[in-house]
Amino acid sequence: MKTGAAGIACGAVATDPQRDSARNVQVVQALGARIVGGSLAPGTSIPIEEELVAELGVGRSAVREGVKVLAGKGLLETRRSAGTIVRPRESWNLLDADVLSWRFEPDPTPDDIRVLADLRVALEPGAARVAAERADAAAVRRIDEALAALFATADDPEPFIEADLAFHKAVFAAASNDLLLYIYDMISIALRSVRQVHTRSVAHNKETLPGHERVAQAIRRRHHRKAEEAMRTVVEVARADAEQHVRLCC
Amino acid sequence: MKTGAAGIACGAVATDPQRDSARNVQVVQALGARIVGGSLAPGTSIPIEEELVAELGVGRSAVREGVKVLAGKGLLETRRSAGTIVRPRESWNLLDADVLSWRFEPDPTPDDIRVLADLRVALEPGAARVAAERADAAAVRRIDEALAALFATADDPEPFIEADLAFHKAVFAAASNDLLLYIYDMISIALRSVRQVHTRSVAHNKETLPGHERVAQAIRRRHHRKAEEAMRTVVEVARADAEQHVRLCC
DNA sequence: GTTAGTTTTTCATCAGATGAAGTGATCGCC
DNA sequence: GGCGATCACTTCATCTGATGAAAAACTAAC
Structure with missing residues (x-):
């Protein structure tokens, strides 16, 4: 059940035959999932190196490399003679x-879903606004292409989700802001993990099309106020859907 | 292609070597700064382990741990027999x-400053809106305290900057969204690095006070529309200031 | 009960050996 | 001469052993 892909994810290249066998990645995955999943609580110590070697069936080098990677992600802190402790959540x-995958992949809590939906509401309207301010012709074209793909896939749930993610990404890309785009890439990782929440009826998919079209049109016309408003409508509908879904099934 | 000389030069960088004696951290800092700084370009190979051992004066374990940490941050990718290459910027x-420190600390480019200012414009109004929706009494109190500190320090440039950062952080904290708060923490790291851009005259500091007060008041009254508008004014003023500063001094 | 000193634990670091997986060059064949 | 297969080489991957350092835990003296 281990998906080695999460290890050093986001790569454009799909040819990575060795990643599964990388011992340090194995350690990172095992410990990272336990920490974020909650079975290794902040403030507590993880097993000592020797025990991890025995438990995970790898050498000390692999354990140390893995622990150092997790320390680099803010999850662990090593102290001489005092073991390796899980850092408080605020440091992650x-x-x-x-970290996002470990959090959202297993079974995101209702609160995780709320956090994600709120984040989109907080972020995407503003991003659409800046996109309308900064978009060049090529960026507008890519948004229009993504919109066309959205219309073309409205009948297929799975491709529609991908097209939806691609549309929102195109909007973020139009803002010419690598930090903003990075944030959306991370959001999309989480969204993909909770996509069952967003898998709605085909009719529901089609209902979201006009909203997306308004976003694209506003950006095309560099109308930042309208772009923001249109995007707010889209993400607030998504948030309402998510809330309803949580209420119904949890 | 010889990087030895550059390595020595980089070693002269002021990073107190006493306090931070961890060898792997040394490797992470040295290589990370070079990569983000651009002297190790994406697609190129870094020196082989043996050379790094000689150049950085540490053992192989330290080099390997450091490289693995940077791989975990998306900066490097190791391939058997093919060396370790710098990954494309999109993977970072x-x-x-x-990574943010390495980018903003040495000397942020005008474009970096634009990216940061745009990010605030895209993000903070939406965050203030969600804060107005979600803030509880304690969060409102903390915002008011931060606002009071802002007024109290308006005459001292350095404390005022800290109070300013604390105020904006209090707003983000009120949104009860750890992802959003994390994003602001990262923004504040970058803002602290470019704070000379934000160090204005005392009179200018005082001009921003009414705007901040409007934000606090709107959140206190749960008026999300007004909170968003007030925050937009604040960050757009900051963006205009930054643009002007860049024009004047660069 | 406190404190000073000692022991133990645990990570930190280096070094050596072996292995694996590509890279590239050599060499034979046609 | 062109082409392909073999083989040596490069470089990271991994394990292991040894030594050191720092902090915690323990002990004994007062």
């Missing part, structure tokens, strides 16, 4: 691709 | 605290 790199 | 964990 919450927008690290791996 | 741009919102990692270290």
Whole structure:
């Protein structure tokens, strides 16, 4: 059940035959999932190196490398003679691709879903506004292409989700802001993990099309106020859907 | 292609070597700064382990641990027999605290400053809106306290900057969204690095006080529309200031 | 009960050996 | 001469052993 892909994710290249066998990645995955999953609580010590070697069936080098990677993500802190302790949650790199996966992949809590939906409401309208301010012709074209793909896939749930993510990404890309785009990439990782929440009826998919079209049109016309408003409508509908879904099934 | 000389030069960088005696951290800092700084370009190979051992004066374990940490941050990728290469910028964990420091601390480019100012414009109004929706009494109190500190320090540039950062952080904290708060923590790292841009005259500091007060008041009254508008005014003023500063001094 | 000194634990670091997986060059064949 | 297969080489991957250092835990003296 281990998806080695999360290890050093986001790569454009799909040819990575050795990643599964990388011992240090194995350690990172095992410990990272336990920490973020909650079975290794902040403030407590993880097993000592020797025990991890025995438990995970790898050498000390692999354990040390893995622990150092997790320390780099803010999850662990090593202290001489005092063991390695799990750092408080406030220290974690919450927008690290791996940390996000460990959080959202197993079974996101209702609160995780709320956090994600709120984040979109907080972020996407503003991003659409800046996109309208900064978009060049090529960026507008890419948004229009993504919009066309959205219309074309409205009948297929799975492709529609991908097209939806691609549309929102195109909007973020139009803002010419690599930090903003990075944030959306992380959001999309989380969204993909909770996509069952967003898998709605085909009719529902089609209902979101006009909203997306208004966003694209506003950006095309560099109308930042309208772009923001249109995007707010889209993400607030998504948030309402998510809340309803949580209420119904949890 | 010889990087030895550059390595020595980089070693002269002021990073107190006493306090931070951890060898792997030394490796992470040295290589990370070079990569983000641009002297090790994406697609190129870094020196082989043996050379790094000689150049950095540490053992192989330290080099390997450091390289693995940077791989975990998306900066490097190791391939058997093919060396370790710098990954494309799109793969970097741009919102990692270290990566941000390496980017903004030496001398942020005008474009970096634009990216940061745009990010605030895109993000903070929406965050203030969600804060107005979600803030509880304690969060409102903390915002008011931060506002009071802002008024109290308006005459001292350095404390005022800290109070300013604390105020904006209190707003983000009120949104009860750890991802959003994490994003602001990273923004504040970058803001602290470019604070000379934000160090204005005392009179200018005082001009920003009414705007901040409007934000606090709107959140206190749970008026999310007004909170958003007030925050937009604040960050757009900051953006205009930054643009002007860049024009004047660069 | 406190304190000073000692022991133990645990990570930190280096070094060596072996292995694996690509890279590239050599060499034979046609 | 062109082409392909073999083979040596490069470089990271991994394990292991040894030594050191720092902090915690323990002990004994007062």
